[in-house]
Amino acid sequence: xxxxxxxxxxxxxxxxxxxxxxxxxxxxxxxxxxxxxxxxxxxxxxxxxxxxxxxxxxxxxxxxxxxxxxxxxxxxxxxxxxxxxxxxxxxxxxxxxxxxxxxxxxxxxxxxxxxxxxxxxxxxxxxxxxxxxxxxxxxxxxxxxxxxxxxxxxxxxxxxxxxxxxxxxxxxxxxxxxxxxxxxxxxxxxxxxxxxxxxxxxxxxxxxxxxxxx
Amino acid sequence: xxxxxxxxxxxxxxxxxxxxxxxxxxxxxxxxxxxxxxxxxxxxxxxxxxxxxxxxxxxxxxxxxxxxxxxxxxxxxxxxxxxxxxxxxxxxxxxxxxxxxxxxxxxxxxxxxxxxxxxxxxxxxxxxxxxxxxxxxxxxxxxxxxxxxxxxxxxxxxxxxxxxxxxxxxxxxxxxxxxxxxxxxxxxxxxxxxxxxxxxxxxxxxxxxxxxxx
DNA sequence: GATGCTATTGAGTGTCCGACCAATAAGCAA
DNA sequence: TTGCTTATTGGTCGGACACTCAATAGCATC
Numbered sequence: 377x378x379x380x381x382x383x384x385x386x387x388x389x390x391x392x393x394x395x396x397x398x399x400x401x402x403x404x405x406x407x408x409x410x411x412x413x414x415x416x417x418x419x420x421x422x423x424x425x426x427x428x429x430x431x432x433x434x435x436x437x438x439x440x441x442x443x444x445x446x447x448x449x450x451x452x453x454x455x456x457x458x459x460x461x462x463x464x465x466x467x468x469x470x471x472x473x474x475x476x477x478x479x480x481x482x483x484x485x486x487x488x489x490x491x492x493x494x495x496x497x498x499x500x501x502x503x504x505x506x507x508x509x510x511x512x513x514x515x516x517x518x519x520x521x522x523x524x525x526x527x528x529x530x531x532x533x534x535x536x537x538x539x540x541x542x543x544x545x546x547x548x549x550x551x552x553x554x555x556x557x558x559x560x561x562x563x564x565x566x567x568x569x570x571x572x573x574x575x576x577x578x579x580x581x582x583x584x585x586x587x588x589x590x
Numbered sequence: 591x592x593x594x595x596x597x598x599x600x601x602x603x604x605x606x607x608x609x610x611x612x613x614x615x616x617x618x619x620x621x622x623x624x625x626x627x628x629x630x631x632x633x634x635x636x637x638x639x640x641x642x643x644x645x646x647x648x649x650x651x652x653x654x655x656x657x658x659x660x661x662x663x664x665x666x667x668x669x670x671x672x673x674x675x676x677x678x679x680x681x682x683x684x685x686x687x688x689x690x691x692x693x694x695x696x697x698x699x700x701x702x703x704x705x706x707x708x709x710x711x712x713x714x715x716x717x718x719x720x721x722x723x724x725x726x727x728x729x730x731x732x733x734x735x736x737x738x739x740x741x742x743x744x745x746x747x748x749x750x751x752x753x754x755x756x757x758x759x760x761x762x763x764x765x766x767x768x769x770x771x772x773x774x775x776x777x778x779x780x781x782x783x784x785x786x787x788x789x790x791x792x793x794x795x796x797x798x799x800x801x802x803x804x
Numbered sequence: 805g806a807t808g809c810t811a812t813t814g815a816g817t818g819t820c821c822g823a824c825c826a827a828t829a830a831g832c833a834a
Numbered sequence: 835t836t837g838c839t840t841a842t843t844g845g846t847c848g849g850a851c852a853c854t855c856a857a858t859a860g861c862a863t864c
Binding site for chain 3 (some may be wrong): 650
């Protein structure tokens with residue numbers, strides 16, 4: 377007779393509840409994978425009945441897509457923030473910071489998420505569109521940074537857009553092993569993204585390396 | 591009362607039946623994805639009860655791993671066959687053929703399979719090991735080809751192994767979009783694998799392009 | 805303090821999955 | 835032909851899943 381008492385209900389505004397649900401789903405997506413997003417799982421995490429999740433997302437696929445978008449957008453804004461008007465950092469510095477962050481631990485989770493989403497896209501059209509949109513967003517953001525660098529005379533490239541895609545291809549290729557893990561590539565390989573960027577943008581070797589603290 | 595008649599049983603040798611099962615699973619993996627490998631699905635395809643699949647593979651995960659290995663090995667032997675003693679083709683030609691084939695349609699299915707397997711590896715240790723083994727096999731095979739090319743004076747590279755990995759990284763990066771599909775990259779991007787190989791191996795530009803039939 | 809809207813619950817439906825196991829029959833060997 | 839080994843069946847079990855919907859109860863408004 378433990379819990380024959382009816383649960384206490386907490387009633388929230390649709391907007392707030394919906395945001396909660398997406399946030400919860402995004403965290404599950406990052407930590408356990410997109411297929412971990414189930415009505416039960418999210419309901420449990422928010423201490424709410426599964427039916428409520430269905431109420432906000434009549435089809436789970438929508439929630440999955442939304443969760444991915446949320447997580448991916450968050451990471452993009454962290455790694456490649458839009459340059460503020462008074463952003464003191466030069467494109468070179470921002471790009472260098474990007475590569476430094478892109479080896480961190482939270483980035484590893486995001487790599488897994490991308491692999492996850494790209495695979496699941498095979499069966500889920502709604503997710504597929506969101507993935508395509510995110511890919512475009514990353515390309516645009518990086519291309520924009522490159523363009524700015526070109527304008528300031530820091531970078532030299534024939535086509536900023538092509539350079540952006542080339543760099544992203546290498547990043548994706550390196551990230552492919554995020555789940556198999558044992559990679560431990562030689563530096564000549566793990567530095568490949570930076571090397572590609574330096575070559576692509578006409579920079580000196582090592583110019584994009586993280587600042588050594590000596 | 592359609593099928594109250596007991597099924598006719600066809601009794602095969604364990605080795606033969608097992609091979610059948612793996613082959614069937616590999617085909618399902620290529621066409622529908624690794625999660626399409628279920629006891630019921632394979633049983634149906636072989637016109638056999640699901641329990642029989644369980645008999646040969648007490649844990650489905652083993653079958654999934656085996657199916658992936660089988661499909662991946664098959665593709666590797668097709669794309670990068672081991673050089674026969676009297677194989678007339680030079681390393682340059684074999685590599686060129688590889689890149690030509692690696693844009694075909696069946697290759698697309700294999701790309702999807704790799705994405706599939708790399709993601710599923712996240713949850714399935716047995717599969718993860720097989721994926722790692724296959725990755726190693728591809729690296730070795732390509733490195734071997736490069737080494738032979740170096741020995742014959744066709745290629746120039748500091749480290750054949752590193753060159754092999756670098757090329758594979760680009761291939762993986764390009765293949766990442768196999769499911770999102772809409773890619774339609776500019777040639778400067780879609781040719782990136784070939785360009786990388788040419789740069790990496792000290793070849794002239796275009797030397798690895800497929801022979802034009804003019 | 806009463807009323808009404810609606811966010812939330814509870815309970816149920818149907819599907820698909822892997823795993824398990826005793827009973828059965830195919831086909832080889834004697 | 836008879837027997838025996840064992841490949842194969844048929845049925846069952848428990849669990850997880852998405853989705854549906856009438857009933858319920860927060861809570862803002864009056």
